[in-house]
Amino acid sequence: MAGSTEGRSSRIEGFYRRSLEDRIGIISEWAGLTCEETAVLAESIGAEQADKMVENVVGRFSMPLGIGANFLIDGRDYLIPMAVEEPSVVAGASSAALLARAGVGFKTGCTDPIMIAQIQLLDVADASKAKRAILASQEKILACADTSPTISQLGGGPQGMEVRYLPDTEAGPMLIVHLFIDCRDAMGANAANTAAEAAAPLIEQISGGRAGLRILSNLSDRRRAWAEVEIAAKAFDSNDYSGREVIRGIAEANAFAIADPYRATTHNKGIFNGVDAVLLATGNDWRAVEAGAHAWAARGGQYRALTDWHVRGCGDSETLHGRLELPLAVGTVGGATRSHASAQIALKILGLDVDGQEEFSTESGGSAGDAGAESGLQGARRLSQIVAAVGLAQNLAALRALATTGIQKGHMRLHARQVAVAAGARGEAVERIAGQLIAEGSIRLERAKELLRM
Structure with a gap:
């Protein structure tokens, strides 16, 4: 069926280096999009449709729609539509998903809705x-x-x-x-x-x-989803850091966020960089989900990290285990999922049944109230599991950066493009100026304007 991930891999080598046209072509083929649906990726909704969605419409506000690659969730490959304006979010999620593939990918579950x-x-x-x-x-x-x-x-x-x-x-x-x-x-x-x-x-x-x-x-604590991942320490090895150092740093960073609400606030914001991007792309109410999850994070009387990361095993057998669980009230029918063409395309990319038909298999011994990896869910519950996996991936990317080079190195490299565009660069000049800003180690708007005049 269109959008099915059976027999295909979300591991697309060099996807970020492809041209915009090539990336659109890959996604169109992946999801089985028609020519009209492919056009929606660029045009989204028209002004007349926007006028029917909310009050006092005067225009439309566009956001980039990126694709999180490399995701292996419950043994199935997914390309993840993410609507977000912040640099490094899509890249971070894709990088963490690639790390997760070193194990068995993400394992997920959910409650009844x-x-x-x-x-x-x-x-x-x-x-x-x-x-x-x-x-x-x-x-x-x-x-x-x-x-x-x-x-x-x-x-x-x-x-x-x-x-x-x-x-x-x-x-x-x-x-x-x-x-x-x-x-x-x-x-x-x-x-x-x-x-x-x-x-x-x-x-x-x-x-x-x-x-x-x-x-x-909106504290939907009876409607939760969770994701888990386990990755061998050696998958984190690099020229500068041993994998064992990295996973210990990640566990220590998470312990900080569990103990301190000031750190937990920023920690959880990073999770929602990924969660919100998928919710927005699929036409879901990200504000409601955030409100419920923040309340859930404080359910014990103190605001804490939503994730748990810890090291298992010892010596060469050490692994990093992570888990994210949170209330996730999402839909694949009704609301903007029906009225927003881009949201329907996003659901199709995910291979979800937008007609609201659900399948449930108990072959693995599961029950409808505690759906896990073999549940066969295709609707809102499956979407909640995917969202949880993306949130966990986003958190892993952030903690890995914090435990090694620091968050700014990768973030500012991607931010340089935005600065170049803000300075007035277009076409090939964007990459040229961004590259020069990075080389100089000074990513400033004034310098980008100087380079553009040269």
């Missing part, structure tokens, strides 16, 4: 009695919250509920009802909000309270 719809209850006379009454009426409440026939037909819909008591808030005590909604391939904001609004009157009647807010929570 459960979103939380919250209903705030105020003026409840007896909180304990109301909580018992609400839980005793669970079946009736969930039936009332079952508002999407399409999602229900696909095996989703309301799955359960819980009641939380907040005894001491500035507005007095509150009961908070959580409805657990399986949203299948949708991100689920509309489904969760509709379910909360539909169930609120019945919950008011049962509890004797007054319903306040009825809305989803």
Whole structure:
């Protein structure tokens, strides 16, 4: 099928050195794009379509769409569409993915796509009695919250509920009802909000309270994805550093981010350089995912690193093991994934089923609630696993640089091109001026303008 990765490799030698036209041709062949779809890579959406997506439109704001290469995820090759303006992000992810191939690539998993719809209850006379009454009426409440026939037909819909008591808030005590909604391939904001609004009157009647807010929570901690990787120390060997030195440095850097929230903030920002780029390319709500993940990072009372990197084994058998787990509410149907042509192309490049059909295989002994490498997922859950792998790769690239040459060397080399363009360089002059700035070790706009005048 178009977009399938079976029998192909994402290891494309010298992909970054190819011309723009060559790279587009490779991606078009990889994803089985039509001529019209290939044109979308350059043109994206028109002004008329943009005017239908948001309010007060006056134009369009374009961003580069790069391809993260070399990704081997659960034994399958992927080329990763990444919409990002920051230099070195795509290169870093691709480099780390190549390192991961020295092992078995990335292994991933995810939970069922459960979103939380919250209903705030105020003026409840007896909180304990109301909580018992609400839980005793669970079946009736969930039936009332079952508002999407399409999602229900696909095996989703309301799955359960819980009641939380907040005894001491500035507005007095509150009961908070959580409805657990399986949203299948949708991100689920509309489904969760509709379910909360539909169930609120019945919950008011049962509890004797007054319903306040009825809305989803973006802390989707029941909808998580994770990625793991293990790489032999020798894969990190270079002329300047031994692999064992590098992986120890990576583990020490991660320990710093676990212990210190100031470092953790920058550490996690680097993860989202990759996560957000894929979310944006596929038309997903990166703001919601970031909000939930940052809350997840602070769930123990202190903001910490989202990743865990540590060294296993000893001597020549040492390996670096990394894991990233975070809430990831993403969709492959609805919203911008349907209305934005570039998002549909990005999903096609990933080989995902944009029609929302999911497959699930339990041949490996897995269950639908804990999907792993052999799950056969093709929709939103598979996308969440891919995103987690990209986030882990991005973090590995950053920590490797920090543990060796420092983050600026590679970043500024790529930044030099942006400076050349800002100075007015075009065509071949961009690379010429960027190369001179790098050689001089002075990547400044003023110097780029001087070189352009020479």
